[in-house]
Amino acid sequence: MEEKTIELITKLALQALEEQQNHTNGFMVPVGVSARHVHLTKEHVEALFGAGHTLHKKKDLMGGQFAAEECVTIVGLKLRAIENVRVLGPCRSKSQVEISATDALKLGVKAPIRESGNIAGSAPIALVGPKGAIYLNEGCIIAKRHIHMSPKDAEAAGVKDGDVVSVKADNERGTVFNHVQIRVHDSFTLEMHIDTDEANASKIVTGSTVRII
Incomplete structure (x- = not known):
């Protein structure tokens, strides 16, 4: 009986120690590291790259997303631009530009820190592709x-x-x-x-x- 009690106490002590170590280690x-990138609607893909154009996959990403071969130039309100910004697919219901705070300073835009997809009231931005350009009244964010x-x-x-x-x-x-x-x-x-x-x-x-x- 005494041996079983000692065995149980030892087991409980080891479990407590393991939990403490897990809590300490985290x-x-x-x-x-996520670089600046763009999500586009199908309509905007065609506006930037030509009628009937579809994105060409370069690299698979998690969650069914992919880095596309296509890139665009993003332009701020003061006509300051950043070239070769990667487009991610597949197409979304709303276009969105994700940049860093340093990018925002360079472009002259006041991009808020937001979760991806939450673009209501975010910064305006222009995008230029090989076949055309678009202007987003909102859609430029710094990703949370x-x-x-x-x-x-x-x-x-x-x-x-x-x-x-x-x-x-x-x-x-x-x-x-x-x-x-x-x-x-x-x-x-x-x-x-x-x-x-x-x-x-x-x-x-x-x-x-x-x-x-």
Whole structure:
């Protein structure tokens, strides 16, 4: 009887230690650095690249998205431009431009920090392609930092879709990112997305790992 009691206490102590270590270490997440890019409607694809044009896949991305061969030039209100901005497919219901804060300064636009798809009242921007140009009254944003997760990863991390967490990069900069949104979907691969400004400031590159704290 005494041996069983000791065995049970030992088991419980080991479990408690493991939970404490997991809490201390945090849930590790690989990082993908997201460069400026554009999402387009079918109508806008044709306006920029010609009637009947469809996007040509260059590289598969998570969630059924892909980097297209096509690129455009984006132009701010002061006619300052950034060339060779990658288009991502497939086509969306609304066109959207995602840039960094540094890009916004260069273009002279006041792009708000938003979750992808939330473009109401965002900054205006013009796009120029080989066959034409379009002007968006709204649609230019700085993407809110976020973590893509599968349901299994979310369960392991103890989070759910829509949660907001803090994340730390344990490198020489030791940067802590607050307000990181969790996005959960069956098609997602575990990865935190930050823009080039955030990556450069924290000395992070694609393939680095961070931990939820």
